[in-house]
Amino acid sequence: MVVSHDQESLSGWEGGLAPALPHHLFALFYIALYNQRFTAGAQNLSIPFIEENDQTRARQEHLEALRALVGNAYPNKFERSQIVEMGKEDTITAIVEKFRAFEPKAPEGERPPAEAIELANQQLSDKSVRIAGRIATPPRVMGKAAFVHLSDGVMRLQIYVKRTDVKGVSNDAGGGEVDGWELFNLLDHGDFIGVEGYLFITKTGELSVHVRTLQFLAKALLPLPDKMHGINDPEIRQRQRYADLIAGSLKLDREEDELTPREVFERRSKIISEMRRFLEDHGYVEVETPMLTSKATGAAARPFETYHNALGIPLYARIAPELYLKRLLVGGFEKVYELNRNFRNEGIDRTHNPEFTMLEFYWAYADVNQMMDFCEAMLRATVFTALGHTHVKYGDLDIDFSQPFERLTMKEAVIRWWRIRFQYCPSVAEVNDQWFEDGKRITFLAYFLKLLGLESLDLVIEAAFLGDERRKKLNEEVSFSWDRTKTYQGKTDERAQQPSFVAEDLAYLFGELAEPNLVQPTFITDFPKAISPLSKASPADPAVAERFELFIAGMECANGFSELNDPREQYERFNDQMTQRERGDDEAMVMDEDYIRALSYGMPPAAGVGIGIDRFVMLLTNRQSIRDVILFPHLRPERRINPSEG
RNA sequence: GGGCCGAUAGCUCAGUCGGUAGAGCAACUGGCUUUUAACCAGUGGGUCGCAGGUUCGAGUCCUGCUCGGCUCACCA
Numbered sequence: 001m002v003v004s005h006d007q008e009s010l011s012g013w014e015g016g017l018a019p020a021l022p023h024h025l026f027a028l029f030y031i032a033l034y035n036q037r038f039t040a041g042a043q044n045l046s047i048p049f050i051e052e053n054d055q056t057r058a059r060q061e062h063l064e065a066l067r068a069l070v071g072n073a074y075p076n077k078f079e080r081s082q083i084v085e086m087g088k089e090d091t092i093t094a095i096v097e098k099f100r101a102f103e104p105k106a107p108e109g110e111r112p113p114a115e116a117i118e119l120a121n122q123q124l125s126d127k128s129v130r131i132a133g134r135i136a137t138p139p140r141v142m143g144k145a146a147f148v149h150l151s152d153g154v155m156r157l158q159i160y161v162k163r164t165d166v167k168g169v170s171n172d173a174g175g176g177e178v179d180g181w182e183l184f185n186l187l188d189h190g191d192f193i194g195v196e197g198y199l200f201i202t203k204t205g206e207l208s209v210h211v212r213t214l215q216f217l218a219k220a221l222l223p224l225p226d227k228m229h230g231i232n233d234p235e236i237r238q239r240q241r242y243a244d245l246i247a248g249s250l251k252l253d254r255e256e257d258e259l260t261p262r263e264v265f266e267r268r269s270k271i272i273s274e275m276r277r278f279l280e281d282h283g284y285v286e287v288e289t290p291m292l293t294s295k296a297t298g299a300a301a302r303p304f305e306t307y308h309n310a311l312g313i314p315l316y317a318r319i320a321p322e323l324y325l326k327r328l329l330v331g332g333f334e335k336v337y338e339l340n341r342n343f344r345n346e347g348i349d350r351t352h353n354p355e356f357t358m359l360e361f362y363w364a365y366a367d368v369n370q371m372m373d374f375c376e377a378m379l380r381a382t383v384f385t386a387l388g389h390t391h392v393k394y395g396d397l398d399i400d401f402s403q404p405f406e407r408l409t410m411k412e413a414v415i416r417w418w419r420i421r422f423q424y425c426p427s428v429a430e431v432n433d434q435w436f437e438d439g440k441r442i443t444f445l446a447y448f449l450k451l452l453g454l455e456s457l458d459l460v461i462e463a464a465f466l467g468d469e470r471r472k473k474l475n476e477e478v479s480f481s482w483d484r485t486k487t488y489q490g491k492t493d494e495r496a497q498q499p500s501f502v503a504e505d506l507a508y509l510f511g512e513l514a515e516p517n518l519v520q521p522t523f524i525t526d527f528p529k530a531i532s533p534l535s536k537a538s539p540a541d542p543a544v545a546e547r548f549e550l551f552i553a554g555m556e557c558a559n560g561f562s563e564l565n566d567p568r569e570q571y572e573r574f575n576d577q578m579t580q581r582e583r584g585d586d587e588a589m590v591m592d593e594d595y596i597r598a599l600s601y602g603m604p605p606a607a608g609v610g611i612g613i614d615r616f617v618m619l620l621t622n623r624q625s626i627r628d629v630i631l632f633p634h635l636r637p638e639r640r641i642n643p644s645e646g
Numbered sequence: 647g648g649g650c651c652g653a654u655a656g657c658u659c660a661g662u663c664g665g666u667a668g669a670g671c672a673a674c675u676g677g678c679u680u681u682u683a684a685c686c687a688g689u690g691g692g693u694c695g696c697a698g699g700u701u702c703g704a705g706u707c708c709u710g711c712u713c714g715g716c717u718c719a720c721c722a
Contacts, residue, residue, distance in 0.1 A: 053655085053656065053691070054655095054656085054673055054690065055672070055673050055674095055691090056656080057673095058673060058674070059673095137683090138672070140682080140684050140685090141678085142679065142680085142681065142685085143677070143678040144678080144679045145678095145679040145680075145681090146681085147681045147682075147684085149682095160680070162679065162680095163679075164679080188673095189672075189673095202680050203680045203681085204680075204681070204682065206680095206681090222656075223656040223657080223673075224657080224672080225656080225658085225671095225672090226656090226657040226658050226670085226671050226672070227657090227672080227683065228658080228671065229657070229658040229659090229670095229671080230657080230658085231657070232658065232659095233653090233657090233658095233714085234714070235653095235713070235714050235715085238714095252682095252683060253683075299721095299722080300721080301721065301722080320722095342722085344722075346720065346722095347647090347719080347720055349716095349717085349721095350716085350717095351721090351722075352720095352721065352722070356722070358722080556722060557722090558722095559722075587720085587721080612722050614722090615722075625715095635714085636712090636714085
């Protein structure tokens, strides 16, 4: 008679019949019912794309048994105590930070003296807590008592569960009592539970909670990663960041200075909030400009294209907020910033993700030099507040933010690193500093470098350490490329007649020779105007733009300039870009008529800058890949989890 | 997009010359009332990324594909 009833009608009985029965009998009765359902083949409990194996099956069975024992397996809340600070719920971290001072000191591997533990326990004298967290270790059960650690994602706190002391809490209305030990034995590594009990220090000297009542909160149906090794597979870590975060918080074997994924992203958050605070302290207003635009402008990049159904027009994900922010300068804002995502439809590698976070800010009446000072102050302050110091270890590099950032013009940088690179190559000794003032010679040197090839270029820098034999051979190679370049001089001279080509070649020389060597924060200034279509020319040299880029650890981290505010000149620069576009450069900018119209109302002189937040976070968290500082970086879709792809 | 490397149990990884698929952790069963990666005894767990090919025989050799890593080109 009983078995023929469904669960709903059983629940209905609970008010009347259940109290008459001892609870554990009632629970057994539920288990019998569920077993009946299983053997009857009512197997609709599994989720199709969640893999079934011995471990998931065991967890599923535990879940069903828990339902039988406590009713609702996914209760809606658990109220935690507030003994650390009134008005604030006690997290595990808060409890540990407040009470771990009671742990008696003992030499590594030894137990503290019993008297010290006794004393600590008297001082703790029945401090009751109600805390919740994820079961962070496989339970260590010793017959009639057990130890388990709970984690709140940051810290872990041990709980002690004694068979004779623990009471279980039903999750059904009324929250009656169930067998606590039976409940405990249905728990798996990874489940969420809430416990009530009192603090004490164990014989080994660890702060723990002696559990009086135990409540089930949520099930981990999937097995957790190895407690010692965590997850090493970068694909799982990036695709399933939740698993990465869990594994990082539960992993036992960790280096002293190793950041958990959680700590990486908390630091990211801190860096961003410090930058916001710094800007707001200096009078900047945060604004939000369109991410979906009908024109992709403000930078040299290919956009993502989409389509608006109702309007029937193409739209582009923005590649930069720049032109919108400058429209706001026209409108009267003197200091604005935007901190948000840009989207660029280009290659993906360890420093590029299709969507990335950019901070852009604009300062009316200031020029590029004032902006460099401001940027430097902001970054130094951010590093200090985020890390507590200004010396950053990035891989093998030591980066010092406390010293004034070096400032070099692009030409100075090229000259310096050319000299260092080719100091042991007599065949190119005729190159002197004057060469870099001459467009023809710049195109010549760029051609030479391309001809020489990257492998030889890398060897050249080691020339000092090479044996005589190899150095001789290398010099022959350099000499050969040099002579060969001379036979193409007619072509390079012709190329030099086009200023934008000279500009590109100078930038190429800079990129190959100088950029990788800019380890300490360094401002590179005086960019060729031809590759800076939105920036103002220098008053001293009309061919040079008042523009800078900041390099740290060989990475470009910021890009700023005195903003071009002459609408006529901006119109012509756009036209030049259009010409380049017609020649096949699909990253050249498009004409933005509305922007020209805005400038025509008058824009004050201003400086602006963009800072690549992801790269800056990489530096401050010692990550070598941008995918490690973006919670959910772009990856190809996973085929096996998506049934529609078969 | 090109080149190089990789994919084996839930996780971390071995797998020799082409000859029966392995370990640790995790899981399951039993024991253990203050443990510390708890311990002791036992048991189960595999589409060796996918699809072909060579071979008497393929985790292993060959080809194609998928996904990932590094790197080059492009870009911030």
